[in-house]
Amino acid sequence: MTEKSLAPHVIAKEIAPLGEGAMSLDDYKQLYAQSIADPSSFWSAEAQKRLDWFTPFQQGLAGDFHAGDVTWFAGGKLNVCYNAVDRHVLAGKGDHVAMVFEGDEPTDVRKITYLELQRKVSQIANALKMSGVRKGDVVTVYLPMIPELAMTMLACARIGALHSVVFAGFSAEALAQRISAAASKFLITADQGRRGGKSIPLKDIANAAREKLDCEELLEQVLVFERFYDPESELPYEQMPKDVRMDELVAEQRPYCPPEIMDSEDGLFLLYTSGSTGKPKGLMHTSGGYALYAAFTTQNTFDLRDGDLFACVADCGWITGHTYVVYGPLLNGSTTFLFESTPVYPDPGRYWDMVQRHKITQFYTAPTAIRLLMRYGDEYPTKYDTSTVRVLGSVGEPINPEAFRWYFEVVGKNKCTVVDTYWQTETGGHVVTNFPGITPMKPGSCTLPSYGIATAVLDPLAGTPVTEPDEKGHYEGVLAISKPWPGMARTCINAHQRYLKTYLHVYKGYYFTGDSVILDQDGYHWIIGRVDDVLNVSGHRIGTAEVESALVAHGAVAQAAVVGQPHEIKGQSIAAFVMLVEGQSESEALVNELKNLVRKDIGGFASPDMILVTPSLPMTRSGKIMRRILRKIVCHEVDSLGDTSTLADPSIVDVLIEKVASFN
Numbered sequence: 001m002t003e004k005s006l007a008p009h010v011i012a013k014e015i016a017p018l019g020e021g022a023m024s025l026d027d028y029k030q031l032y033a034q035s036i037a038d039p040s041s042f043w044s045a046e047a048q049k050r051l052d053w054f055t056p057f058q059q060g061l062a063g064d065f066h067a068g069d070v071t072w073f074a075g076g077k078l079n080v081c082y083n084a085v086d087r088h089v090l091a092g093k094g095d096h097v098a099m100v101f102e103g104d105e106p107t108d109v110r111k112i113t114y115l116e117l118q119r120k121v122s123q124i125a126n127a128l129k130m131s132g133v134r135k136g137d138v139v140t141v142y143l144p145m146i147p148e149l150a151m152t153m154l155a156c157a158r159i160g161a162l163h164s165v166v167f168a169g170f171s172a173e174a175l176a177q178r179i180s181a182a183a184s185k186f187l188i189t190a191d192q193g194r195r196g197g198k199s200i201p202l203k204d205i206a207n208a209a210r211e212k213l214d215c216e217e218l219l220e221q222v223l224v225f226e227r228f229y230d231p232e233s234e235l236p237y238e239q240m241p242k243d244v245r246m247d248e249l250v251a252e253q254r255p256y257c258p259p260e261i262m263d264s265e266d267g268l269f270l271l272y273t274s275g276s277t278g279k280p281k282g283l284m285h286t287s288g289g290y291a292l293y294a295a296f297t298t299q300n301t302f303d304l305r306d307g308d309l310f311a312c313v314a315d316c317g318w319i320t321g322h323t324y325v326v327y328g329p330l331l332n333g334s335t336t337f338l339f340e341s342t343p344v345y346p347d348p349g350r351y352w353d354m355v356q357r358h359k360i361t362q363f364y365t366a367p368t369a370i371r372l373l374m375r376y377g378d379e380y381p382t383k384y385d386t387s388t389v390r391v392l393g394s395v396g397e398p399i400n401p402e403a404f405r406w407y408f409e410v411v412g413k414n415k416c417t418v419v420d421t422y423w424q425t426e427t428g429g430h431v432v433t434n435f436p437g438i439t440p441m442k443p444g445s446c447t448l449p450s451y452g453i454a455t456a457v458l459d460p461l462a463g464t465p466v467t468e469p470d471e472k473g474h475y476e477g478v479l480a481i482s483k484p485w486p487g488m489a490r491t492c493i494n495a496h497q498r499y500l501k502t503y504l505h506v507y508k509g510y511y512f513t514g515d516s517v518i519l520d521q522d523g524y525h526w527i528i529g530r531v532d533d534v535l536n537v538s539g540h541r542i543g544t545a546e547v548e549s550a551l552v553a554h555g556a557v558a559q560a561a562v563v564g565q566p567h568e569i570k571g572q573s574i575a576a577f578v579m580l581v582e583g584q585s586e587s588e589a590l591v592n593e594l595k596n597l598v599r600k601d602i603g604g605f606a607s608p609d610m611i612l613v614t615p616s617l618p619m620t621r622s623g624k625i626m627r628r629i630l631r632k633i634v635c636h637e638v639d640s641l642g643d644t645s646t647l648a649d650p651s652i653v654d655v656l657i658e659k660v661a662s663f664n
């Protein structure tokens, strides 16, 4: 963090809209203190207020971080789909629009009411049941950002199956890995996706995935939606055994499916995410706790009110899409927006054009998109009427103050609150964020903890809270959370020890985020970035280990080391150093092959921007690659390389500096 970003540029809260009966900062502080003094009572009251229970729960929180056996509202029975859909219909809101979908082409708009949603989700749920899906099964969902994706997630929740959504930008290899790791017997996909006027051949990729690992043995049925379904037309994709034409099957179903009665602690979904080591982890979120946390944070962070049109433009393939496209807005009975395209198609005014046409009231995106759009100047956001927006949100990585100011001043015309929401796949929803009209903003800081979240800044070595401020009055360390909250993931599927080791046993008594943080004199949180080997490219989490293992799979590569490099738009880009096996030589063709390999193994978004072939890597005598040194070299911080004396061959450092300099 630079000195500049720490400058306490506080945007006066008077500029930010204050809701009716809005709380003051002191009210927040009081309620926050109450929420962390007794989280169990705080969340129990919220769970009674915000969710409908078939059987009430007797206890809020049970278990703790030490044992790794946290539960919320266990014994209470509910159904999350019923809560997100049916109860709004029963309350007389059946004709209220639940979803507004805007496809790749701006003219492709669909509006779906709560009643229509209940019927369609029921039909999909019945189709799943007919295909053999049972309570507790894992259904892998590989779909583009179309309403059927959200509906399929809700249909799974309705029948008690766990959805495992795989982002449609992932490759066949990555899809296969996730089907296999979860022993998933069902795959739901589509013939194609559309983005920026181009077709993405999802079914072909799914077909390729089925040929890998044990997927074909595992899969009982593959249900295929058609992006432009026409019952009269020929199959628009290459068929394989076990394929089912999903739109046809769905149309045959009864439009009501009774919701399964689930325990609060029954799994709602799995979502695979990258960690610092090994293969992606399948984090499991539960029904009651996750649903409550999604509903609560959506309403509080975004000041959600009746009549709002809430637009989170993330893809459902990521946690942001789960919590803030599907579950959060629908659990609140609001109208959610689903967006299939990109911020620059057909031109860089797309977002603001949508805001104007649909009268969007909350708009939520990632800093990488804001930085990209900033480059096209003020002309686009200025051209459109964005006055319906009250809250602008940012998520995925720290937002640099320049991008924050542009978002606030040019997009929000100095009238909206910008909420900088810090959270993770593991946390289920926002854990540190400002609240509209309540928390004064500081561009670049995600500000103060959300209710019930007891943040702690720990000394990374001692594992105890940092108690001594530095000369500026700041506390610096790793970010941890000391008390359980309902939205936290409960386990990694089939790998509870890995869950404990990664999150709960690193620092005893704390949940460890993997991020480092500075707490300023006002208690504001400034996220510095990951302390582990996890990269954040355009807001996408990628483990260095995943990219390295894709690279070494090439016959010519002996060793690979991957680090993040600062990138103006993506936040970070990937820099890879590869050492070739004896007798192989460097060529442009090889570099292209390696890029393609990563594309094939993980997905296009993980492809390195820079691949350098080097004679060797900076290794310790015990053979450990010192990534710290590579990081400094790609960041051009060669004056602060630190101790290089433990390197087996210190002369390699100069060779690498030279290589990086000549690449740029």
Ligand code: 6R9
Binding pocket: 273, 318, 319, 320, 394, 395, 396, 397, 398, 399, 420, 421, 422, 423, 424, 425, 426, 446, 513, 514, 515, 527, 529, 530, 536, 539, 540, 541
């Ligand atoms: C929601 C999501 C989580 C990691 C997290 C951190 C980074 C997310 C941030 C932020 C600073 C913010 N991150 N939001 N850093 N300010 N507002 O992105 O989940 O994909 O699991 O990534 O993203 O490093 O640890 P996920």
